[in-house]
Amino acid sequence: MKKLLDDPSQAVTDSLRGFGLAHADQVSVHHEPNYVVRAGGTPPGQVAVVSGGGSGHEPLHAGFVGAGMLDAAVPGEVFTSPTPDQVLAAVQAADAGAGVLLIVKNYTGDVLNFETAAELAEAEDVETTSVLVNDDVAVEDSLYTAGRRGVAGTLFVEKVAGAAAARGDSLAQVTALAERAASAVRSMGVALTACTVPHVGKPSFDLGEDEVEIGIGIHGEPGRHRVTASGASDITRRLVDSVLDDIELAEGARVLLFVNGMGGTPASELYVVYGIARQMLVDHGAQVERSLVGSYVTSLEMQGVSVTVAVLDDELIELWDAPVRTPALTW
Amino acid sequence: MKKLLDDPSQAVTDSLRGFGLAHADQVSVHHEPNYVVRAGGTPPGQVAVVSGGGSGHEPLHAGFVGAGMLDAAVPGEVFTSPTPDQVLAAVQAADAGAGVLLIVKNYTGDVLNFETAAELAEAEDVETTSVLVNDDVAVEDSLYTAGRRGVAGTLFVEKVAGAAAARGDSLAQVTALAERAASAVRSMGVALTACTVPHVGKPSFDLGEDEVEIGIGIHGEPGRHRVTASGASDITRRLVDSVLDDIELAEGARVLLFVNGMGGTPASELYVVYGIARQMLVDHGAQVERSLVGSYVTSLEMQGVSVTVAVLDDELIELWDAPVRTPALTW
Amino acid sequence: MRQAASDLKAGRDELTELDRRIGDGDHGSNMDRGFTAVVAKLDDAGSPETVGQVLKLVATTLMSTVGGASGPLYGTAFLRASKVVDRATVDPACLVSLAEAATEGIVARGRAHVGEKTMIDAWQPAVEAAEQAAGSGDVLDVLRAAAEAAEAGAVATIPLVATKGRASYLGERSAGTEDPGARSTAMLLAAAVTAAEEVAG
Amino acid sequence: MRQAASDLKAGRDELTELDRRIGDGDHGSNMDRGFTAVVAKLDDAGSPETVGQVLKLVATTLMSTVGGASGPLYGTAFLRASKVVDRATVDPACLVSLAEAATEGIVARGRAHVGEKTMIDAWQPAVEAAEQAAGSGDVLDVLRAAAEAAEAGAVATIPLVATKGRASYLGERSAGTEDPGARSTAMLLAAAVTAAEEVAG
Ligand SMILES: Nc1ncnc2c1ncn2[C@@H]1O[C@H](COP(=O)(O)OP(=O)(O)O)[C@@H](O)[C@H]1O
């Protein structure tokens, strides 16, 4: 394992320190417990939007703290949910009197820790709501699983919720819009290589020389099945087909197409995938109204890609287009 | 070799197609020959800033086409300079009557092809100047080499020149500022892994399990020497020391610190390196006035990092801070 | 607790390997981080008076250092257990109600039942064995019975297909690997036995 | 030219491997792409009247398809050579001035001299050998002499330390590998011999 880290057990803290120094104009980093808030705090009277989860998905979530998106982010250890007291501290720091929306990716650990934090926040008289993101179509949402995971679609939910809060919506309104965004978004990912958690020191799974793993999550966990690597078109088709199987796309539906790199994928390859996925959506009768291409929701240095499709309406488009100024997303 | 590509010989074109579709609001992609211009073109009467070089360094250069930075980019094949006719076509498309500055990274291939293109442009009555970027301190600039290479510092030169052009400077002024930026910037890089050129199909060099290659360029070429991997602090120290050995930093000097990922490096590791490098500069008496952290000048999927330091003055700070709206850099 | 911490440190790579196969490879370091913190907290705390106080300290420390799914689950378990003993020593009956409370806490938070390939598959048989042993044996007998049952319960998760937690994403592919949380439960109870044996001399 | 294209296709991996070791691993595909395009252009062009016209077509095609350092260098070489022959066939003297012009073109663009571990280390001895052979032999003799000298010149680059081009970044580490551009020059001239032998029957 070769990584640009010193002590693996301090990796998250060391990285956050550098992040805070590099973006001091936009964020403030708090240590013990670790959390990140907007420089200057949530504007008074505005609903605070807070998210978090295990580290290793950078820039998610801390990179999206800033005007128009998140008011605080809570990074756990690598691929490990943050603890309730950490979440509570971030919630208290972000609350500006109008309540706090918690955006939680659907993993048992995140759900349990945020749930506990919400109970603690209630005891401290901070009003919270929470929205689960579960966009990963690789997992069947059934009695036999912990439910679909939250993956790259989280970015969409965070952007929409942050924009709603920024325009002055109430906690109930922001929550409802975040729910709507969460139910409009679906994703499917593939890994070309595994990733290595620093304190584990070896890859999270073993892939053959020309195998790819279809239906991966974002925690280096193995996926749905393995196939022999077979070029961008074949791989992209599998991803987009899975998404289209799950989502109902009316003829002429307006969509956001988000092609996300898993951390070690060159930008050039993401654009190749984007071109293929876009053509498939167009062939399916959809209108690709908005696009995002980049490595935003990652699994450390994993090579791979996920394709996210969100069905848009006028309001979601307005919220997506609203200005955002954060370390990792700005327009 | 596992890559999200179809036909390797079409990789550059396929990727550019996707790039053009994803960013149609900011850029227009031209094929046969391949080049990228600003959507809507260079504003009339404004100096055009054009750069280019081999592909595989994305988002450099095409990702920096847009308001406040480049007016055109010319991507060659992977790690191969673009051809003179390609450069000429881009120059002609970008020229808005005030002349064209060519920003050329110092490689024999780029120099020869851009030189030939400039001769062809002259024959077509388009005025051009050119500025060489040679910020890589890994290479001794002497009779015994082709001179220092242009690496991540190119981004700084392109940003400064683009801002100068945007505020209406003449070709001579833009050229002088680009020269000043080029002479103020130094970089040094390290690779943890090699990269694989698509049509070659095997890694550009072979590194042992715990070796890193110090002093790499951005073309997958081997570097100055190999050392046993030894953590972020040790590696960063080697990079920053090399830069500081080369650049003259007065006590209290104001600098830009740019930590650049080589394509396959997780953002979290870049921030660890940033924190260490920043501390070293501060210890050296410098003031880190501006920062940039991200994978902007890459070598395909290579894992590694480069550290760039630019000495700033009021005018360079003003030009760095000036608004920029491109697919890969926006503020 | 110190025994648990050192056993978990020793078992760290095993837990991590299990979690690497059917989860995300962090269970070993999560437990190690948590119990290392517990030991530090106990060192600071001097000697708390009751077993309940010790358990509460363990609960809050695990809750604030482990993270992941196992953090709130073990945290809740120890918290619930801490509420049923306010004495300095435990007798067999007390031990049983302690184990029952812990298991109920895990079920309340995680909503898992026996057979879903989680730590419950070690806790539930441990509780039942403790209940049986409490009729005839002393504290050490009860602990041994619980630990043996947890061990058997953990091993029995190997062929199961997970329907709760991260391993459930793998569906059929989760069969064939022991559940990391069930294994760490077995380790914890085995550590309790070792510690109790030492006290007993 | 067709012979050159097929030899370069065959030699592609060898050139790439050399360039991978002391450059950036693209020389093989650069040359292959260029000469594949040349063949296509020649097919389109029908039969040009003079050798000069053929060479000019080759020059502009290489210039617009090869890229890298070798593109403008080979392009300039063929362009300069095209200017010295306006006939349909060549005699020994003409061949010599053609080779001289090509080499001068490469030097004019690339400013490299013999011993800097570039393609010049193949071209320069080739020119000298051609000059010598032109006194006594026919076209085929001259070509053979040039090709042999280029071959020897290419091999002689192995121990050299590069001071021009991408390999110069490696300093001492560039010694021990043949220069890819010198190798492709030797391949080109060898292809010319093969083609001429075929014509001669
Ligand atoms: N709903 C649940 N109820 C009980 N135990 C659970 C549940 N979900 C997960 N677990 C336990 O947690 C263990 C995983 O813990 P850990 O690896 O620390 O957390 P994470 O899965 O968040 O990475 C599993 O092996 C399982 O025993």
Ligand SMILES: Nc1ncnc2c1ncn2[C@@H]1O[C@H](COP(=O)(O)OP(=O)(O)O)[C@@H](O)[C@H]1O
């Ligand atoms: N200044 C120069 N003069 C002559 N030949 C040169 C010069 N620089 C490089 N070359 C030749 O070009 C070859 C490399 O070509 P190629 O790999 O296609 O381009 P690049 O180096 O841009 O990747 C070298 O092996 C060398 O023979």
Ligand SMILES: [Mg+2]
């Ligand atoms: Mg985890």
Ligand SMILES: [Mg+2]
């Ligand atoms: Mg090249």
Ligand SMILES: [Mg+2]
């Ligand atoms: Mg785990």
Ligand SMILES: [Mg+2]
């Ligand atoms: Mg080359």
